[in-house]
Amino acid sequence: MKTYTPKQIANTLDVSTTTLRRYEEQDLIPVVPRTKSNHRFYTPIHFQAFITIRALLKGYDIPIAYEVMRMSKNARFEEVLWLVNEQQYHVQVEKQRVEEILTMIQNADFTKYKNVKLKEYMSIGEAAQIAGVNTSAIRHWEHEGLVHSERNKENGYRMFSISELRKILVISSLRKIVYYIENMKSLLNELDTQNYGKIEHSFQLALKNLNNQLLHQMKGIAELIKYIHFYQEINT
Template sequence: METYTPKQIANALHVSTTTLRRYEEQDLIPVVPRTNSNHRFYTSIHFHAFTTVRALLKGYNIPVVYEAMRMIKRSRCEEALWLVNEQQFQIQVEKQRVEEILTMIQHGEFKQYKNVKLNKYMRIGEAAKIAGVNTSAIRHWENEGLVHSERNNENGYRIYSISELRKILIISSLRKTVYYIENVKKLLNDIDTQKYDKIEHSFQLALEKLNNQLFLQLKGIAELMNYIHFHQKMNS
């Protein structure tokens, strides 16, 4: 049985031994054996596990990676595969909505988005449903000065115009690729002044990022499958 010291694996994966210890403490890898002098050492299955964690983290969120690795450790491999598959579905949905809103911007047509009949003004819950976000997100964007609401004279509820819904749709689509508030404000100003080429460029960058994330996810799945096969072999 081939064995490795923590430093050997850390060097191979270009991480610190502290990072390896953190993965171990998070219960992501099989139980680590000890030498007679109580020093930890790793075997091939640990090397596979560490390699899989590092590969998955490039394309998936940390909670998903950690939960999938814990599932495999407990021989719940099918559940782990369904978990990462759900994340791939989510990125597909994200790509579709970015493409839909980019098309609307290119054609200047927001009225038929998702075949929803839009009124001149809508309440925050309606705007959130159309944009696919929580109402708390819209309130946060309003506090940041990105969108603006009016008040219904009858009940005092927030209401949003079609132009503000357009901003909400743009923010919801680019929130994962446009990191700084000032950058978002500049983009929204561009849409107000009909500088659509800059908005389109931002959406194209968002699509490129999603394409790259998909590539990294598939590479992570390849490592995940290798690890599952090795894990099942070791436990058969």
């Protein structure tokens, strides 16, 4: 059986041997054998495990990629496949959401979103539920001057108008591609003046990123399937 030194695999995958050891310490790969002189050596299934980890990390968040590898190591393959399937569903939902918000921006009569009739003013909880974010995120955006609320005269609670809700929806969709507060403020100013060119470009970039994420997820799944088949072959 072919074997590999840590340096050989590290060079092939363009990572450090420290990274390989970290994956081992995180319990992401099968047990690593040792030589008589106590040096690590890897077999083809370890090589495929490392390839799979690197592929998954391009399309999935680190906790998900790590959980997939840990479950695979314990032969929980059905759970693994359902988990990656769920993550693809999340990408699809986010894509639909971005497309809906882009359409909403272009719609001058913004009185309804996802078949929910909007009130003139909404509480922070209602705004968060509609936008699919935490109330803490809205408070942070308000602190940064991205959105503004008014206070309910009776109880002092924050109230957000429809126009501010629209900003919240835009921020929630573009926060992964618009990294600087001033850039986001500029886009929101464009929204106020109904100059949608830059905003539409940003949304198209968001959609492109989601498409790329889906592609990387599919590539990760392809390597995962190879790993699962490899694992099953040597354990039957």
